[in-house]
Amino acid sequence: xxxxxxxxRYLITVTGKKLTVTCSxxxxxxxxxWYRQDPGLGLRQIYYSMNVEVxxxxxxxxxxxxxxxxxxxxxxxxxxPSPNQTSLYFCASSSAGTRYTGEQYFGPGTRLTVx
Amino acid sequence: xxxVEQDPGPFNVPEGATVAFNCTYSxxxxxxxxxxxxxxxxxxxxxxxxxxxGNEDGRFTAQLNRASQYISLLIRDSKLSDSATYLCVAYxxxxxxxxxxxxxxxxxxxxx
Numbered sequence: 056x057x058x059x060x061x062x063x064r065y066l067i068t069v070t071g072k073k074l075t076v077t078c079s080x081x082x083x084x085x086x087x088x089w090y091r092q093d094p095g096l097g098l099r100q101i102y103y104s105m106n107v108e109v110x111x112x113x114x115x116x117x118x119x120x121x122x123x124x125x126x127x128x129x130x131x132x133x134x135x136p137s138p139n140q141t142s143l144y145f146c147a148s149s150s151a152g153t154r155y156t157g158e159q160y161f162g163p164g165t166r167l168t169v170x
Numbered sequence: 171x172x173x174v175e176q177d178p179g180p181f182n183v184p185e186g187a188t189v190a191f192n193c194t195y196s197x198x199x200x201x202x203x204x205x206x207x208x209x210x211x212x213x214x215x216x217x218x219x220x221x222x223x224g225n226e227d228g229r230f231t232a233q234l235n236r237a238s239q240y241i242s243l244l245i246r247d248s249k250l251s252d253s254a255t256y257l258c259v260a261y262x263x264x265x266x267x268x269x270x271x272x273x274x275x276x277x278x279x280x281x282x
Contacts, residue, residue, distance in 0.1 A: 086268065095178075097274035098214070098257070105268075113269075145213055151268075157204035157261060159270060161213035 057082045061146050061162035068136055069170055076131045076165050078146030086149045087129040088113070088159070089121065091142040098145065104129055136169040143167075171196055174273035176258050181278045187248050191276045193241040193258030200260040200271075203234055205243050208255045208275065217243075217256070245278075253280045 059080045068074055080087065088103040090113075100113030104123040118140055120132040129148075133140060143166050147159040176193045183189045195203070203220040218225065220232040220241050231244040241258055258273040 090272075095274060098272040100269065103269070156216075157202060157219050157259060157270065158216045161215070163213055164211070 057160065059146055059148055059160050059162035061144075061165050063165060064163060065166050067168045067170065070137055071135050074133050074136060074167075076133075076144060076146075076167070078129045078131065078162055079127050080129075080146075080148040080160065081127065082148060082150070082160065083126065084148035084150050084160070085126070086151065087123065088147045088149075089119070089129070089131050090145045090147065091115065091140075092145060092164075093142050101131070101144075136167075138169050141167060141169050172273070173197055173271045174258050174260050176256075176273035176276050178274060179277040181276065182281055183248055183278065184281050185248060185250060188244065188246045189248055189278065190245075191243045191256055191258075191278075193243075193273055195239050195241070195258075195260045195271075197260065197262060197271075198239065199264075200262050202261045203241050204259040204261070204270075205230075205232055205241075206257040206259055206272070208257055210254075214257055214272075248280050250280050250282060253278060 062077045085106045089101040090098045092098045099115045102121040104110045146162040149159040174195050205217040206214040207217045208214040218227050220234045222234050224233045229246045233242045255275040255277045257275045260271045
């Protein structure tokens, strides 16, 4: 089954404690992206990757890091989480040519609370 | 100004009614447009693409007006299962970055 998986699905942590949210896709997609979703602000892109070892900042990259060492995996790292990073996070992947289909496949989401 | 703007709603509509959502975009370089559907606490999923000529998929009709930078979604004969948040999305390619910009969504509730 074609899918994007994220782990963990729910996480409560404390300020400053480093964490990693994993993302994996089994569709051999080149393009992967991380979003955060907040009430009234919608989905905002954090980082994206066009392919292995190619990553770039999205609209809200501050406080986050990513890496793309393998095509299927795109982990999101919060080196020192803060309460303003409490949010719902989605990983997404798509093949080249998103412009024509608009189809990004989203993971189920990770609800992060930083206290 | 947000790149993609939508009326957040909520829209509470009786079952069987027709409902229309509107969306405007600010970047005239946006190349293509889409509607996504997001159920409560779930991931967004592509509903349909939007073409200048308009396109229809069953009870759903999408329309694009490039001159007015305006996108619409019409749902006819609404069902309880149509209750969700509908996200308007614009695609732009800029120096190799293919980016989808999402609106904040319009929440729809179909009432029995």
